[in-house]
Amino acid sequence: MNLFNIIAILIFVSFVVNTLKLISKEKLFSVRGGLTIVSSTFFLCGLLVFFAPIFYRSGHLSWISSGAEWPIGHASNVLVTKDGTYIVPHDSTGRVQIYNKDLDYIRGWFIDDNGGTFTLLPIGDTSFSVYVVRGRNNIEYDVYGNQLSLKRNVKRDSDVPKQGIDIDIPTPIYLLPFTSPFMASIFALFGGLIMYIRDKMHVYKA
Known part of the structure; x- marks a missing residue:
């Protein structure tokens, strides 16, 4: 700390x-x-x-399990797989959450984003990469939360463009304060x- x-x-x-x-x-x-x-x-x-x-x-939040949904509300840079699965980033907490085509929560996990922002990039039907701006790390995951690879200090000629879409995750009004600072x-x-x-x-x- x-x-x-x-x-x-x-x-x-x-x-x-x-x-x-x-x-x-x-x-x-x-x-x-x-x-x-x-x-x-x-x-x-x-x-x-x-x-x-x-x-x-x-x-101090490591006790939150993959089965617990963190309220997100509006999300950008969301990836969509061929079967309609949504891969949703949450910059505020450094978390990625998976939803089905009906936006029902499936699972989620925290990533090591070094306290900064990150961008999701598609790889395959069930995998994607997370480019962490601070530290320039590139981490590959599948939609089940398994880390497939980690490359550190990845040099890029320009900023990574966001390739996802914007969506609104159904969130009760009393949970909206949890969606962002x-x-x-x-x-x-x-x-x-x-x-x-x-x-x-x-x-x-x-």
Whole structure:
């Protein structure tokens, strides 16, 4: 775990502790107390999801199994095999997920993307390669999650063009914050807005 990851985790923990202290000072069965709980929930959930990529790259999300679907929402650079299988990348978490032609989740796994972005490139009917920009690694997988090969420091004359398509993976609205740091930020900001309204109500009553 590098220094940046440690600092990020400490910031998150400090936010959690301070928010819990704030909640403990409020009367839970009052309007102000209710708004505090709602705003804190939105804010902490948004903050947690925002830092999720850092937690993953620190090895703290390795317990997520291949059978667990990470919410994706809108996805680009998606590869489609001849039988209609979708190979979907998720840059925020460094994860690849496989869906059938009806967009039902099948499996997924994390890749070693060195904390950067990656591009999917088609190879065959059941295999594809992942080009990791940071480190210039080229990793080949099959759709079952098996790593077929790894080539390091692959030199390319230009940026790898994205060859996939854009699709929207059906995602419940309450899971949208997990789809990207941007959506997580919106979730956290909404919590902050409720907190602001709560404080204004207190000022007016005073």
